[in-house]
Amino acid sequence: MSFGTHSYVSDPRNTDVLFNVNGALVPREKAVVNIFDSGFMLGDGVWEGLRVHNGKVAFLDDHMDRLAEGLAALKIDLGISRDALVARIDDTLKTNDMTDHVHIRLMVTRGLRSTPYQDPRVIISPATIVIAAEYKQPDPATAERPLNLQSVATRRGRPDVQDPGLNSHSKINCITACIQGIEAGADEAIMLDPQGFVATCNSTHFFIVRKGEVWTSTGDYCLDGITRARVVDLCRANDIPVFQRNFTLRHCYAADEAFTTGTFAGLAPVGTIDGRQIGDGTRGPMVARLQQLYLALIDTDTK
The missing domain is CATH 3.20.10.10 (D-amino Acid Aminotransferase, subunit A, domain 2)
Incomplete structure (x- = not known):
């Protein structure tokens, strides 16, 4: 359940959606990250909330620009090109047959750490990239x-x-x-x-x-x-x-x-x-x- 501006209409289709975790499409119940992931351990990452309308992400370029600025500020290497990231978003939508009333949470973290410690020099993996797309219509x-x-x-x-x-x-x-x-x-x-x-x-x-x-x-x-x-x-x-x-x-x-x-x-x-x-x-x-x-x-x- 959600409240205020984030109240939404529950949609049973979300039970079967596939989330994109580092390029792999997996059922939502299996869409997990390692406990050593920087986002889970330290909140070390950036994210974007995206709305899909008419089969397209609204104001996509603006969101990608803001994401790039955040990554640069935190000195996180996305590890793939901007075009490749957009292709992952498109693939996630097409695989789930999503065109309208869709909300995407795009999350990027610094990646896995070798030990629980904030120093980015202990990173041992590429960035973690998660695309969580849901059928999510705002409460009218x-x-x-x-x-x-x-x-x-x-x-x-x-x-x-x-x-x-x-x-x-x-x-x-x-x-x-x-x-x-x-x-x-x-x-x-x-x-x-x-x-x-x-x-x-x-x-x-x-x-x-x-x-x-x-x-x-x-x-x-x-x-x-x-x-x-x-x-x-x-x-x-x-x-x-x-x-x-x-x-x-x-x-x-x-x-x-x-x-x-x-x-x-x-x-x-x-x-x-x-x-x-x-x-x-x-x-x-x-x-x-x-x-x-x-x-x-x-x-x-x-x-």
Whole structure:
């Protein structure tokens, strides 16, 4: 079961899907990694979440660019070419006969270690590459049902501590924030940056709407979100004033609308923040408009 923006429709076909582990297609119950794998042992790796529409991965080049940037930052050698990786993704989809309502978790770790130790010089294998594709349709209610968000104590860190723009397997700060949000009865947590400005949610990006303007954070303390960037571009292309700027929870409480963005669910409306109703507490006209523009963009990208 999943919650909030990651609520999905259960699909019995997932019982029989094949996952791609280092180029081999295996049943999901046999899709395992060694206990000495860097990802399992130390969270040493990067990942991408991909959506499949019309038989194609939406915004694939952007995802591959972000993956390459993460690998370069961690000095992980993928071991195969970008084209070969894309071919593995395509092969996984074709073998499973997947064309729509599919979510892929693409995971790359540094590989196997000879001993439980963080030093990358103990690596004894090529990188581990896992492509886990599932039939996973977002719960249709997510597009209309307002989320309840809670600001939490756990902050997004500075890049000299752990770069918040790195989509690494090490997500413990986001998990901690999520737990704090859950304990407060919320769907998801709002995380602030070190200066106290709104940064992002624990698993999605965050926007507010004020007097016809769309605001999101500067991006200095959040992942370089692909859906987030697409929404900013859509605003600019459709004469909607949009700003990437610093703002506080005070600005959120007085907003007309608020919403989150992410690869899985797209845009989801927000109804309350810290128990305060946002606007009239329902999906507002700006969110509804941007949802339609985003769906049209995905259709165009995957034709």
